[in-house]
Amino acid sequence: MLQITQSWQQELAEGFNNIAEICEYLNITLETAKFIEHSPVFPVRVPREFVDRMRKGDLNDPLLKQILPTKKESLNTPGFTSDPVGDLASMTESSVIHKYFGRVLLITTGSCAINCRYCFRRNFPYNDYQLTTTKHQKAIDYIASHQDISEVILSGGDPLLLSDQKLLDLIKKIESIPHIKRIRIHSRIPIVLPHRITDELCAKLANIEKDLILVVHSNHVNELNSKVKIACRRLKSAHITLLNQAVLLKGINDTAEQLCALHEKLFTFQVMPYYLHLLDKATGTAHFEVSHHDSIELMNQIKAILPGYLVPKLVAEQAGATNKIVIA
Numbered sequence: 001m002l003q004i005t006q007s008w009q010q011e012l013a014e015g016f017n018n019i020a021e022i023c024e025y026l027n028i029t030l031e032t033a034k035f036i037e038h039s040p041v042f043p044v045r046v047p048r049e050f051v052d053r054m055r056k057g058d059l060n061d062p063l064l065k066q067i068l069p070t071k072k073e074s075l076n077t078p079g080f081t082s083d084p085v086g087d088l089a090s091m092t093e094s095s096v097i098h099k100y101f102g103r104v105l106l107i108t109t110g111s112c113a114i115n116c117r118y119c120f121r122r123n124f125p126y127n128d129y130q131l132t133t134t135k136h137q138k139a140i141d142y143i144a145s146h147q148d149i150s151e152v153i154l155s156g157g158d159p160l161l162l163s164d165q166k167l168l169d170l171i172k173k174i175e176s177i178p179h180i181k182r183i184r185i186h187s188r189i190p191i192v193l194p195h196r197i198t199d200e201l202c203a204k205l206a207n208i209e210k211d212l213i214l215v216v217h218s219n220h221v222n223e224l225n226s227k228v229k230i231a232c233r234r235l236k237s238a239h240i241t242l243l244n245q246a247v248l249l250k251g252i253n254d255t256a257e258q259l260c261a262l263h264e265k266l267f268t269f270q271v272m273p274y275y276l277h278l279l280d281k282a283t284g285t286a287h288f289e290v291s292h293h294d295s296i297e298l299m300n301q302i303k304a305i306l307p308g309y310l311v312p313k314l315v316a317e318q319a320g321a322t323n324k325i326v327i328a
């Protein structure tokens with residue numbers, strides 16, 4: 001048992017943190033002029049197992065493109081800002097983001113197992129906000145004193161980077177608040193570091209009495225290998241509802257064919273579609289943007305192909321809004 005626990009943590013520690021190394025591993029000649037070799041603010045971080053799912057010798061691989069730090073990141077594009085979703089404005093001192101009615105988002109940790117270049121948090125000082133023990137208690141107090149909150153979302157960063165014990169302690173404290181009905185986890189880890197989903201963790205999660213929802217984040221069918229399938233099976237056996245959120249990304253998943261393949265494959269893993277997000281306009285991500293017009297067109301195409309239950313909602317986040325804006 002101990003060995004299993006160590007292995008995902010070791011795998012995480014041994015991940016790639018250098019683009020030159022990744023390219024060498026993939027037999028790609030790096031044209032260094034086009035890439036940022038080291039970004040101190042948002043460094044390269046990718047589990048090896050995720051890199052193994054990329055095609056060798058192909059700079060256009062859809063998984064590689066998600067983690068490749070190009071010099072386009074240093075462009076300043078009008079309309080792209082460092083806090084596009086207004087999270088900083090809604091952050092309480094306890095790392096609770098209370099933007100929407102009935103549910104709060106809790107920043108459990110500042111880091112992720114992978115650094116996705118399109119991420120809205122790339123410029124965000126989440127590390128300053130992560131859940132220390134004092135904040136942990138303050139967050140619980142905040143939630144306990146707001147009767148209108150019925151759902152707590154563990155987010156970050158990636159909450160599944162917490163040790164089993166820290167995660168379970170937190171979930172149990174939240175569970176003990178009477179007005180909380182559901183606990184939701186937002187995590188890309190079942191996709192990028194599936195070994196983290198151990199039988200041990202799932203056995204503990206199965207003991208949680210309130211409803212647990214895990215929203216994974218997969219953007220492309222090539223991310224979904226047999227290891228991810230095993231992780232999803234384990235989570236399902238712990239009676240967890242599995243949903244997926246994806247981000248619509250230029251040159252990565254912006255065709256009807258790719259979006260259909262992604263959602264059909266997710267279904268075979270017992271993961272239902274939830275949201276397809278328009279890119280949050282964070283500084284340095286403009287090269288991933290798919291236009292509003294093209295996004296709606298894509299949705300019309302996939303709606304004409306997929307059964308209704310496999311069609312995600314196309315949404316955009318708007319600072320100050322009461323909910324995510326459903327576009328299609």
Ligand SMILES: *Cc1c(COP(=O)(O)O)cnc(C)c1O
Pocket residue numbers: 097098099100103104105153323324
């Ligand atoms: C996305 C988000 C939620 C959850 O919204 P749902 O529409 O319920 O998925 C909650 N709080 C914040 C701050 C969010 O960004």
Ligand code: SF4
Pocket residue numbers: 111112113114115116119120121156157158188217
């Ligand atoms: S928060 Fe999600 S999208 Fe952003 S870097 Fe972490 S895993 Fe990637």
